Amino acid sequence: MRRVIGCVFVLVGAFALVAAGVAGFWGRDAAATVPLNVNTTTVLEGTASGALAKSDDPVKVKYTRTTEAAPKDSTDDVVVFVEAGCIMIQEGDTPDCARAEVDPRVVTTTERAYAMDRKTSEVVEDQAKYVGEDKAVPNMTGLAGKFPFNTERHDYEYWDDTLGKTVIATYVDDVDVEGVKTYQFEVSASAEDESLSPGDDGVKDTEDDVRGSYEATQTIYVEPTTGSYIDQSATQKMVTSTGLELIDAEMSYTDETVANNAEDAKANISKLDLIGTWIPVGGVVAGLLLLLIGLWLVLRGRKPNGGAHASSDDRTLVDA
Template sequence: MRKYINWVLIGLGAFLLVAAILASTWASGAVKKTPTDTNSTTHLSGTAAKLNPGTGEVEDLKVKATSFTKTDSNASTDDVVVFTNVTCLMVDAPGVDDCVEDKDDPNLVNIPEPDVFATDRYDGKAVKNGKFVPSDAEQKEGLVNKFPFDTEKKDYKYWDGMIGRTVPAKYEGTEKIHGLETYKFNYTLSDMDAEVVSGIDGKYSMDKTMWIEPKTGAIIKQEQHEVRTFANGDPLLDMNLAFTDAQVKSNASDAKDNVSSLNLITGTVPLIGFILGPILLLMGGALLLLSRGTGRRSAG
């Protein structure tokens, strides 16, 4: 019976040591990848001063934006994930749906065409490859919908679709959100030339702040102030939008779970394996040698 215990200790020690080696080498790269089965809905709310083209007057509205993001698992690969995103902007009033298909609905403020893009599953940067993105789709660069795993305290290039290029998202410090440490990033644009309405050029300004959970790169909280005017300076849109409180709380909760899972795989498992594995191997080996020595003395 004692001999079996010795072999169990040796086997368990070897298993823990191998698990530690795999967790610290292969597993780290395997788990720090954007999943290809995402189907998420993000809720924002705020206010907008918007030009009513029918009356020519600027109307003050309470608005809500709902962003629908889904991955195409069939088009994605081990290294690249393909996304489709649609963001619907609606009047925020009782009984109004998050989105509608009827573009003549009076509660619909704006709904652009679906946006298809591909990003690297490791660093989050846009992939400019016709294999993944249709030739007629906008070719993006930089970060699009998340930051990289193990986000650093530095500036990153972030995509702005209105001007069709990247802008520097500047690191501004750390901040706790629902007990979760986040990195704060901001980018600001002022009076940029842009197509403010389909077929109409004008000026565009944006002040966007994002709070990022650094280990996963997830956007926990977001606030933005967007202004669009016609070329002559006449107002078209002045909008403040932010993740709803419920959305921020949900994001923080999900991020905590994801961080715990990553820490378990990349931290706890290797630590336990590298400490207990060799100890159990040595104990099992020593006890096995002792049992063999005892057996030979008994036989003599």
């Protein structure tokens, strides 16, 4: 019986070691994948002035952005995100968003859809294949919604919607935010003669576009294990070629948004550590322990050298 139990322990121990190896070499990489159930709301607050803000002096504004994955349009390798953003002047009981034609407190509204590689977090080449021709952003490349898993301390190409091209997100420093280690990146974009918005035809990059100068900066604090944003601040200034200031805005994540981002990042790091570190380590320890116990039981269950037949032969020789 000891030998049977010992063999079972050996088999289970060997299986645990194999499982630990698989988890160690494959599990963490498999877990480091953008999920298909993302549905988040990000809030920034600050000030804005200019024609779009209906004021020459800075007024309080709030920018609410929702980001939701579209599982039906996504695949095992690519996730499709649909984003909607809205900047509202804060006067009285202001909603998160409204239609510009019915609420004068609306500064700007934006919508976009894009497809991202679930591993690298880079937007994929054939956007139209996933979001449709009418929503696809031409020549979209680089990073758009998050940084990659295991973000490194170097510069990245970062997509700018207004310019319609990538700019450089420059690594600056390691910074602790709400108890979370982050990498600080600085993004700067500018142009002197840029299409700031479509004209009456509603199509950008045509003759009746509103053109002018554009300046924007972003400071992004990225949690490197997950590539998620923890904190962010941004500025944007647009002036038409006729000298009209469209907007001069400065905003940053609210304290609540930063706290929620930090909490989510800590939870996701724990999940990745569990799959990529603790399960493999625990599997190795448990596997070795079971193997040792199993081998001990197998060896203890073996009969002494010669066994019962040897004893009988000895007695026969003595009797003779």
